[in-house]
Each structure stands twice: as structure tokens, then as C-alpha cells.
Amino acid sequence: MTRRKIAWIETVDESDAQGEVKDAYAETGDRRTGRVDHIMKIHSLHPRSMLDHEVLYRTLMYSDGPLKRAQREMIATVVSAINRCKY
Template identity: 60%
Template sequence: GPRGELDNILRIHSLNPPSMEHHFVLYRHLMRGPSPLTREQREMIAVVVSAENDCFY
């Protein structure tokens, strides 16, 4: 986190380390894999979805 503490998402993944690898594989595929959307468009969608879900990640 911004003050040096561990983000909750990383705390959860620390309970099952392989889950973090799978999470990042999925993230990389969604954000950088083949798509008609640009990376910027994908990031804008992610921001809107996070805001709608009241998620600050």
C-alpha cells in the first residue's frame, strides 16, 4: 500500500501462493492479450468496473 503496508489482495494470495500466479496470468491476458480494444480502453473499463463495485484497486 501507499504507506508500506501489504494490500489486502496480496494478503489473501499469501494464503495460497499459486493463486497469485493464476491471478496475474489472467490479468496479463485480459490487459495485454489479443483484443480489438487498446490497452487504454481496457484500463478505462477496469476503472469504471472498480468504481461501480466500490473497489479501490
């Protein structure tokens, strides 16, 4: 069996976040739980890119366009499955 290797990207934990990182976590984290998704935490060493990623995500998933929301979610689900994403 072949094991997949996964790259490790240094991140800042929510409890250690200060300044711009803390502000970016507040902007991009789950409003109910305060939890920040790993896909956003990979930007913690460059908070501006975290905010830009959030804008891109919101634009792709929530703005007006030719695809319905359900279609966008279906595409995201298929891509995640192809990439063997665990969440």
C-alpha cells in the first residue's frame, strides 16, 4: 500500500493569534464557534492573503451568477472527493 505524504504548513493557533492574525481570524472564523478552518489557517503567516481568500470564497459561493447555490455546492463536493478531502 502506498502512503500519501502531506505537506505541513506552519500555522498560528487561535489562542496564540495577535494583531492582524487575530483580526483576520475574527473575520474568517465561524461566527458561532469562533473556530477557524484549516484552509484559512494556512494563511496565518500572511493575514492579508487570508482575507483575500475569504473574499474569493464568498464571491464564488454567494454572489449572483449563472450557477445556483446548490450547483456550486455540488461542484465543491465533487472536487473535495477527487482531492480526498476529509471534511
